[in-house]
Amino acid sequence: MIVSKRRAIVTLAAGVVAASVLNPDKSKAEENSLQGSKYFVSRATARPKPKIGMLIFPGVTSLDLIGPQSVLAATSDIFLIWKNKNLLLSDSGLILKPDTTLEESPKNLDVLFVPGGPGQVEVMRDSDVLKFLADRGSRANYVTSVCTGALVLGAAGLLQGYKAGTHWAALSLLPLFGAKPVNERVVVDRNRLEHVH
Template structure:
């Protein structure tokens, strides 16, 4: 009798950041014995913030038992922080999952569902100040593991996140094979990948995204009030 696959439910939504989702999905889908499912509220195409289109495989309401739940981030995560269906799904399914995970501002959605209270967590650097509002302990690391909560930093950290999880669950040999197969050997052309290394660029970024950050904070404050 064949063993049941390790099932990963990956929640997709409009205006998520493409690489937040596709990076972890691609890496995790290469694990033999794992099944990655693209979940949506409906079966309509998901349009990411880069206008890339993805087609959900299954509705949230139809999802099987999940060994891992994953939430990406992006501009659309602010709306998701106040989406009753998504928050109810996360609150109901998280206690039955082996791993509850996110990348980027997907952590804010987990927090809005009450799933990060008292947990160390990472998110996009520009949203770190929002985590404590939702009861989480912000950690400025690429990937943070606290018990069965695994959270990744912004966007490209999703690849590190997925490889770290694979090593945790299936062993380092499996993770290294997948890393090598993907030729994941980052050599960025600029030293501007963190606000500490590029403070002038970070200041410009904060100015450009001030409205989005304020909206996220307001949504987090409303979520925190509901959780109380």
Template sequence: MATPLEIGLLVFPDFTQLDLTGPVQVFSSLPNANVHLLWKRIEPVKSDGPIVLSPTKAFADSPQLDVICVPGGYGTDALMEDGEVLAFLRQQSREAAYVTSVCTGSLVLGAAGLLKGYRAATHWSAREALPYFDAILSEERVCVDRNRVTGGGITAGIDFALTLVSLLVDRPTAEAIQLRMEYNPAPPFNAGSPDTAPRQVLAAMREKMAPGQARRLEAVRRIVAR
């Protein structure tokens, strides 16, 4: 039997659960794969909603991963300045086949120096921050640049994971997982992108997000200045 794939996803305080659980649902359908939820310690970790998850392995006990993935969420602002997390990502990235993220998780990869010269995607509200890390901004829903695979915001995590499965295994395997999940999106509104959302909806969301975006940019500039 072939050696199992080792796939690890970070969990951390204030992660966005769908950034994590969408890909986990896809990866858990892979035959011959071990999926790990990783954090500094084995202790419950609260998402940015009511869901609390328990890591399955501490950083120190993680195997060498074939895939390392950082989901996004409000907690990524703190992660960008967390030396222990950044060191773990750098260590794993040396031998990982794929270094990946969903949503604002790409900013954490950037802070670790892992996106320099790579095209990368992120949540639309964080696009102005990504180039500070010498990444090349992509507005694709899923961006593949060599062994860096990054997804856009939140729901793009499912698209990201299916794309990655097609690279890790093959397209028929990814299509079978998509069919099992009945992933057949038909959104009720055409408001899922700043390019298509009604102007008043976009304006209200930009106003709501502005304080958080300002704090994030302040942190990014502080990191880059170092």
């Protein structure tokens, strides 16, 4: 009898928690037409979350973006930043949607992050994106990249005088941006961090 009462109380409590977490504001859930959004779990916190700006672009390597984004999303406010909010295609065919434009991005980011991918060549030629990265990177607590994203940081002038790493095939290009190439998996120099895979 006691066990069945406990089970009923636990079941009721679980239902109440699930209802409040999975759908805290029904009207907001109905406004949001993103498929699967009703399954999003809201995470409440008493302190402000770090603001992480993640540049995405056509031809980004999805693994470079999704791995870090998945880990950081639980504890941070993530901004997927591009020039517009149109759908874009990753190098693996995954369709991504930016949620923040260059203009909408917070001025002060805790972390500025640039993934790699074959699309980085065009990004390195885009003066608007490079100007944005130089501006946000000048104030960010940390400036980070994965793989050839380091070349984009370099083109924005953010690796001048720093040790840096990138994909082995592009390592020799880093000195063109004033960086000191290091052939290691993870390179940390002050507030610059690069991960090479």
